[in-house]
Amino acid sequence: MVEFRRWITALAVLALFAGLASAQVGGGGTTGGPLTCTATVAVPPLLRAEGMTELIGDIVITCSGGTATPVGTAIPTANITVSLGTNVTSRILSSTGSTGASEALLLIDEPGVTSLPAPVAGQGPQAPQTVCSSSSIGAGAGGCVENAANATVNGGTIQYPVAAAGGQAANVFQGLVSANQVTFQGIPILAPVSSGVTRVFRITNVRANVSGLGVSGLPGTSQLLASVSISGSTSVPVNNPVQVAGFIESGITATVRNADSSGSQSGFTFNQCGPGGSQGGNSYPAPTAILRYAENFGTAFKTRVAPTSVAGSGQLGQGVVQNIPGTIYNSESGFILPSVPTSYGFTAGLADYGTRLKAVFNNIPAGVRVYVSVTNVVNETSGNATIANTTFAQLINGEASPDANGYAPVLSPTVLSTCTSSYSTNGGTCSTSSTGIMGLYDITNGGAVASTSYTAVWEVINTNPSQNETLNFAVFTLFTPNAASNLPAPGLNTTVNMNYAPAPPVPFSVSGGSTASGTYTVPRFADVSTAKALFTIQICQTLLLFPFVTNTTGFDTGIAIANTSADPVGTGAQAGTCALSWYGTPTTPNTNVSSIASGAVYTTLASTSAPGFTGYMFALCNFQYAHGFAFISDIGARNLAMGYLALVINNGNQVTRGGSPGPPPGESAAH
Numbered sequence: 001m002v003e004f005r006r007w008i009t010a011l012a013v014l015a016l017f018a019g020l021a022s023a024q025v026g027g028g029g030t031t032g033g034p035l036t037c038t039a040t041v042a043v044p045p046l047l048r049a050e051g052m053t054e055l056i057g058d059i060v061i062t063c064s065g066g067t068a069t070p071v072g073t074a075i076p077t078a079n080i081t082v083s084l085g086t087n088v089t090s091r092i093l094s095s096t097g098s099t100g101a102s103e104a105l106l107l108i109d110e111p112g113v114t115s116l117p118a119p120v121a122g123q124g125p126q127a128p129q130t131v132c133s134s135s136s137i138g139a140g141a142g143g144c145v146e147n148a149a150n151a152t153v154n155g156g157t158i159q160y161p162v163a164a165a166g167g168q169a170a171n172v173f174q175g176l177v178s179a180n181q182v183t184f185q186g187i188p189i190l191a192p193v194s195s196g197v198t199r200v201f202r203i204t205n206v207r208a209n210v211s212g213l214g215v216s217g218l219p220g221t222s223q224l225l226a227s228v229s230i231s232g233s234t235s236v237p238v239n240n241p242v243q244v245a246g247f248i249e250s251g252i253t254a255t256v257r258n259a260d261s262s263g264s265q266s267g268f269t270f271n272q273c274g275p276g277g278s279q280g281g282n283s284y285p286a287p288t289a290i291l292r293y294a295e296n297f298g299t300a301f302k303t304r305v306a307p308t309s310v311a312g313s314g315q316l317g318q319g320v321v322q323n324i325p326g327t328i329y330n331s332e333s334g335f336i337l338p339s340v341p342t343s344y345g346f347t348a349g350l351a352d353y354g355t356r357l358k359a360v361f362n363n364i365p366a367g368v369r370v371y372v373s374v375t376n377v378v379n380e381t382s383g384n385a386t387i388a389n390t391t392f393a394q395l396i397n398g399e400a401s402p403d404a405n406g407y408a409p410v411l412s413p414t415v416l417s418t419c420t421s422s423y424s425t426n427g428g429t430c431s432t433s434s435t436g437i438m439g440l441y442d443i444t445n446g447g448a449v450a451s452t453s454y455t456a457v458w459e460v461i462n463t464n465p466s467q468n469e470t471l472n473f474a475v476f477t478l479f480t481p482n483a484a485s486n487l488p489a490p491g492l493n494t495t496v497n498m499n500y501a502p503a504p505p506v507p508f509s510v511s512g513g514s515t516a517s518g519t520y521t522v523p524r525f526a527d528v529s530t531a532k533a534l535f536t537i538q539i540c541q542t543l544l545l546f547p548f549v550t551n552t553t554g555f556d557t558g559i560a561i562a563n564t565s566a567d568p569v570g571t572g573a574q575a576g577t578c579a580l581s582w583y584g585t586p587t588t589p590n591t592n593v594s595s596i597a598s599g600a601v602y603t604t605l606a607s608t609s610a611p612g613f614t615g616y617m618f619a620l621c622n623f624q625y626a627h628g629f630a631f632i633s634d635i636g637a638r639n640l641a642m643g644y645l646a647l648v649i650n651n652g653n654q655v656t657r658g659g660s661p662g663p664p665p666g667e668s669a670a671h
Contacts, residue, residue: 035066048251056245066191069148075188078234092518093342103348104175132170143186211526222248251300254498259287261379267533273540285476304354330465358501364448365488371440373474400502500525542626544646551606566599573598576622584615
């Protein structure tokens with residue numbers, strides 16, 4: 001795709017300079033009428049509505065006409081300004097001299113397109129990319145002084161610029177950024193003169209904060225406009241000065257899916273008494289959810305640079321050639337030019353990293369371990385997540401801090417799960433035959449600390465700009481059940497916020513991140529995420545129904561509640577209170593029973609807890625395996641007596657003894 005667009009650009013420039021050469025031959029120093037310029041944006045890109053540093057489309061100013069400049073005299077100069085309806089956020093490269101000298105560049109006559117012919121040898125597209133350093137460091141307004149020179153081609157005269165001191169004239173100029181404008185000062189305007197001859201000024205690497213503009217209406221209808229003006233000692237009218245610099249659309253749709261990604265999920269439920277993750281009797285994290293990031297258009301995910309033989313994954317920026325004017329690279333970086341002066345240590349046009357996606361986990365109960373997959377995954381119908389055949393994104397170390405190469409390396413997984421193809425939410429055997437071995441990383445570092453948020457960040461390392469891609473990342477959970485100590489704490493709604501990264505407040509303030517900077521990283525995004533339910537820990541309970549209880553007309557009911565969590569099959573010991581709710585006559589308040597230890601039995605008489613009562617009673621016990629027995633008799637059990645087992649009512653908080661996480665039906669006996 002990049003090569004195709006590069007050739008389209010090359011053909012357009014070829015036609016331009018072929019016309020320039022033929023028109024100038026024999027044209028001499030004649031006048032071509034008043035100097036006029038026309039602004040265009042050939043390919044307005046789609047801009048991510050979340051983006052604070054979105055690259056707008058290149059603005060191309062094509063000029064014709066004007067009067068010849070006498071040979072050896074200074075070429076008239078002008079200031080060219082681009083104004084946006086939002087802040088310009090191109091990276092500031094200079095900390096001295098002209099404030100705001102940035103990575104935004106103005107190129108004259110497409111230098112560097114060496115495959116195209118030039119009307120004058122070594123000029124135009126075949127000229128080396130030569131930076132006017134005086135306009136960026138120390139000199140302020142005024143740019144580089146250039147003189148007019150003549151060349152004779154096929155009997156005609158063509159003018160071209162030379163440096164005042166001789167040699168190659170500068171053809172690359174830095175822009176000065178201030179609020180919503182970028183200004184290129186002291187730009188030499190050498191009039192093309194002859195009819196049919198043009199001079200091209202290309203403005204590239206202009207970044208814009210579109211995060212506050214919003215999206216309205218149908219896709220493709222929200223526009224970012226750019227206004228172009230030329231002023232100064234040479235004032236030049238600009239035709240079509242207001243151009244569409246890009247179309248604003250939401251970049252991603254982020255959703256939480258269930259563990260097999262077969263549908264959306266509004267929150268997974270774990271019972272406090274566990275198990276908090278198991279597979280084949282071993283202690284493995286339990287599949288919990290899939291975090292899905294879906295592109296809303298094909299270039300919403302971008303690598304750091306366009307993948308090349310030098311940087312195959314599109315991550316590393318060193319040695320990358322990305323400096324052909326007019327080429328669309330579909331990367332976070334723009335027109336990369338290391339020769340542009342900088343006092344901050346950055347390279348003009350080079351982003352710090354590719355698109356990053358983050359998940360911020362909130363309200364994780366203390367002691368609960370949350371794992372994420374170190375790369376994007378695919379899902380099987382069994383409820384299993386396995387590593388994708390092609391890695392499109394991988395877990396990285398930090399939200400915004402690259403390493404020395406501009407790329408944060410993959411975090412080493414602390415758990416390597418071989419339970420993949422048979423790893424379902426309902427248990428099963430642990431298979432090692434799967435071809436997809438998924439690495440997991442414990443983002444909680446051994447267990448969450450209360451009131452702490454944890455963040456996972458993945459960087460896009462591979463992408464296809466021609467397709468809308470979807471990246472899925474698996475979430476797993478593990479904890480040690482300790483219902484006796486009420487751990488992990490129930491009632492917290494663990495949520496996740498899904499967004500681009502980095503975003504405020506890391507590593508910049510909201511206000512600071514929305515303006516041009518020489519220290520903040522590129523790209524950066526506004527946080528527009530909302531909290532999505534991930535999982536909850538619910539207390540383990542048993543609801544018992546005693547369908548008939550009486551202590552009137554000479555009868556009484558004995559009630560026994562046993563905590564049977566002590567057993568020979570290794571069930572975790574639990575203890576908890578019970579609340580007895582009486583429904584009948586007369587109206588009777590609840591009876592609160594103090595904690596019943598594992599293996600203990602609580603007993604009471606209806607005449608003690610509910611004097612004169614006839615009706616039924618519910619016992620809600622805060623442990624998993626409560627069972628009840630009632631014995632009704634006349635006083636002294638002399639003439640009539642009967643007993644029954646209380647019914648175990650499934651209120652969603654029981655699990656089968658020894659079963660897997662979640663709320664399946666109660667114990668199979670059911671009474």
